[in-house]
Amino acid sequence: MxxxxxxxxxxxxxxxxxxxxxxxxxxxxxxxxxxxxxxxxxxxxxxxxxxxxxxxxxxxxxxxxxxxxxATQGIRIAGETADGRIRVEVQAGHSLADLVDTTIAAGLTGMEMLAGIPGTTGATPVQNVGAYGQEISDTLVEVTVWDWKLRRRTVMDAAACGLGHRTSVFKRTRRWTVLTLVFALHRAELSAPVTYRTVADELGVPVGTRVPAAEAAQAVRAVRHTKGMVLDTSGIDHRSVGSVFLSPEITPTQAADLRAHNAPVHRFPDGSTRVSASWLIKRSGFALRSPVTTGVRISSQHYTLVADEGTDATATTFAKAIDVVLQQVQTHTGVTLTPEIDRIGDPTPHNAHAHHSSLF
Ligand SMILES: Cc1cc2nc3c(=O)[nH]c(=O)nc-3n(C[C@H](O)[C@H](O)[C@H](O)COP(=O)(O)OP(=O)(O)OC[C@H]3O[C@@H](n4cnc5c(N)ncnc54)[C@H](O)[C@@H]3O)c2cc1C
The missing domain is CATH 3.30.43.10 (Uridine Diphospho-n-acetylenolpyruvylglucosamine Reductase, domain 2)
Structure with missing residues (x-):
């Protein structure tokens, strides 16, 4: 240590x-x-x-x-689960990107659409990380955690993790630290059906097609590149947290209306129908690269917030930019966005909702 x-x-x-x-x-x-x-x-x-x-x-x-x-590292592909899938045990500090590549190379599917998402595997249950039709909840079996409240190590199965749309029991609390994770993946050559049109177009196949898992991952990475949704330290948008806001849930009437305007509307595994937050941000009058607050602007590739190079941006101006976007989207579309990112700091009664609660 x-x-x-x-x-x-x-x-x-x-x-x-x-x-x-x-x-x-x-x-x-x-x-x-x-x-x-x-x-x-x-x-x-x-x-x-x-x-x-x-x-x-x-x-x-x-x-x-x-x-x-x-920063713990390690992946162990070990045995079968009761339903015949392959058990993959991972240390919390191991990079998700490497886990995706390793499982594909081992002939396993279930994570190929998560290619290109930055971060550690231990953080993935926190907001049930997902993209392009797959989520951690599809494959997570259990996690071993340290419970700071009960002061003991314990195993929580996937049901106990309360995985929902970009949320879980781990979101906005410091009670548990994830130490290791177990996933169950299928032994198969072909990916899950490609459900996103952009990925299908990149592959040149109809929506719903299964392709070799490595090709699916490559297509996902290529689509993510065009949106600045991979961490690229050479680009001008690299000071990023990806999507700053959750895709908001919408009613069937709103969905029909938004689809008529060509909005990207998708159904998620939890049964909810959601519209892309970036589409709403664009619709509310923000332009690519436009400044929002000191040192904080809209990305040059995608409708999300990034910090500029240099030292002008502060956490305070970034938080202010979140408020500005939230207000403008509310005014223009009537939809209230919810920030996806977590704040690190000392919670006060004023900001506790956005911070990890130290009170459990
Ligand atoms: C360019 C870009 C694209 C992205 N695309 C996506 C996407 O497509 N889908 C998606 O879901 N997310 C996406 N994200 C968000 C991010 O990559 C994920 O949330 C990822 O899981 C965060 O991992 P991390 O290790 O960086 O976590 P951190 O940012 O370090 O932490 C995130 C939260 O998890 C907690 N945490 C971290 N490790 C543990 C642990 N071991 N135990 C308990 N809590 C822990 C932290 O306290 C914090 O609350 C993107 C981010 C970027 C920058």
Whole structure:
């Protein structure tokens, strides 16, 4: 375990914003976790788990709790589940991108549409990570967590994780730190049916076709590239958290109306029908590259917020930009957007809804 005291959070997040944490411990070996539990007691509140920092906004005032950066590595393809799928055990710090590639190379399907999503595997249950018709809930069997409330290690099956549309019992709480995960994947050469038109078009096949899993992943990555939805450190939009807002749920009447305007409307595994938040942002008058607040603008490729190069942007101006977009979309479309990203900092009564609650 490597510990840094008064550690700036900005370099640990893809937005590159925020103040310092009282201490950041980097966990490379799960054997060292008990040492971290003892270490974290010296700091107020439950510690903040952090992966690759690709879905967080760290407050300018930093964080007085200890931050645990998950850097544990390892994938084990081990045995079969009761329903004949293949068990894949993964350490929380392992990159999701590598997990997707490794499972495809092993002839397993179930994660191919998640290609190109940044971050660690341990963070995936937090918002039931998903894209292009697949979600973690399709394949997650169980997670082993440390429960900071009961102060013990415990195994939670997928049902106990409460996985919903970009949410779970882990969202906006520090109660549990995910340590390891078990997935169940099918042994198959072909991908899940391609349900998104953009991906089908990239492959040159009709919607609903199954293609070799590696080709599906490649097509997904290519589509994501065109939208700036892969982390590309060379591009001008790289200070990004991907989608800043959830795709809002809409009624059947709204769906019919939006489809008539060619809006991307999709049904999700939880049964909800949702419209793309970026489409609503575009519709509300925001232009690509347009500034929103100091140092924060709309991406040059996609209708989402990014921080500009340089030092003008702060966590405060990014949070303000979220409010500006929210208000403008509300005024123009009548739809209320909900931020997807998590705040890291010290919760106050005013901002606790957006932060991890240290009260469990
Ligand atoms: C360009 C880009 C594209 C993206 N595209 C998608 C997409 O298509 N679909 C999608 O769902 N997301 C997407 N995201 C968001 C992000 O990649 C995912 O949410 C990812 O799971 C975050 O992983 P991370 O390791 O970076 O988590 P972090 O940002 O470090 O943490 C995210 C949250 O999880 C918590 N957390 C992290 N690790 C653990 C752990 N081990 N135990 C408990 N809690 C933990 C943190 O406290 C925080 O609340 C995108 C982001 C970017 C930058």
């Amino acid at each position: 490597r510990v840094t005291h008064t550690a700036p959070l900005a370099p640990l997040t893809t937005l590159g914003l925020g103040g310092a944490a009282a201490a950041v411990a980097e966990l490379h070996d799960l054997e060292d976790f008990p040492e971290f539990v003892a270490f974290a007691e010296a700091y107020p509140g439950a510690p903040v788990p952090l992966g690759a920092g690709s879905n967080v906004l760290a407050d300018d005032s930093g964080c007085s709790s200890a931050v645990l950066r998950m």
